[in-house]
Amino acid sequence: MSSLQKGLDILRLLADPPFSYTLSEMASATGMGKSGLYKILSSLREKNFVVQENSSKKYHLGPIVLRMGNVYSRLIGIEDLAEPVLSHLCQVLGETVYISIWEGDRAYPACKKCRPGGIYDANDFIGKSVPINAGASAKLLAAYQDRDRIRKLLDELDLKPVTPYTVTSISEILEEYEVIRSQGYAVEDQSFSLGEWCLSVPIFDKNGEVHCALSVGAPREAVSDDLIPIWLQRLKDGADEIGMQMQLRR
Incomplete structure (x- = not known):
């Protein structure tokens, strides 16, 4: 699976309840390894497709989406x-x-x-x-x-x-x-x-x-x-x- 496909899967996941997930929860839901998942999330965060909450460390959809x-x-x-x-x-x-x-x-x-x-x-x-x-x-x-x-x-x-x-x-x-x-x-x-x-x-x-x-x-x-x-x-x-x-x- 390409990085693009993985990124799209992440965005689809964040569009479903409860709409915010920890890294571990996303890894479990997508079947991706935490290391690779974190790299993709970092790229999505850099472009404002994904935002990480400071307190809970959960990820949710960003302003671009x-x-x-x-x-x-x-x-x-x-x-x-x-x-x-x-x-x-x-x-x-x-x-x-x-x-x-x-x-x-x-x-x-x-x-x-x-x-x-x-x-x-x-x-x-x-x-x-x-x-x-x-x-x-x-x-x-x-x-x-x-x-x-x-x-x-x-x-x-x-x-x-x-x-x-x-x-x-x-x-x-x-x-x-x-x-x-x-x-x-x-x-x-x-x-x-x-x-x-x-x-x-x-x-x-x-x-x-x-x-x-x-x-x-x-x-x-x-x-x-x-x-x-x-x-x-x-x-x-x-x-x-x-x-x-x-x-x-x-």
Whole structure:
């Protein structure tokens, strides 16, 4: 097996739960020797395809691979389809709006439209996975997947608090998923980033499945009770428009 093939096998492994592995775990999973595996990982780290955590020494996918996920989202056309809706919503709501996709048991922001100085304006979070127990879009996308698969995924993940408001109890997370499915939207109130508030709605495909979400993010102090229902309806209308365009294109 060539070094290229081995490198691709490593990347495939890191794309599967639990998404981060020690050198020994990777050697066991791939059947490669630790010495050869370490050399390949070093090359992947040098090019930012793989990152090693300082504390746990585990490896996970790096920013280049996540950026490639953004390219993939462009290829399936979601950015082109969503751009008019995102531009309109950004102007009307006056806040950052973005599309997230569900791919390989993970949620990724795929494209965004920011108001100058708004949240995520200076932070290029596109292509970076969001914890399914923290971000509004990630929670929503997880809530609409197969329940048994998500339960298994939660059991496999090392759920850690991103902020003091992040829920890590699996039973509580599953309860929130049920609420999300029932009400048709997800809210993030500082559970992913302190001082930030987000609202997310599903984009249904022609089969009634959800693999994309439309969200708005704003500073928490900018959100008021009277704004939330207005934003929610605007997002739902935008999600319906994007969903219709997706069905027409395919």
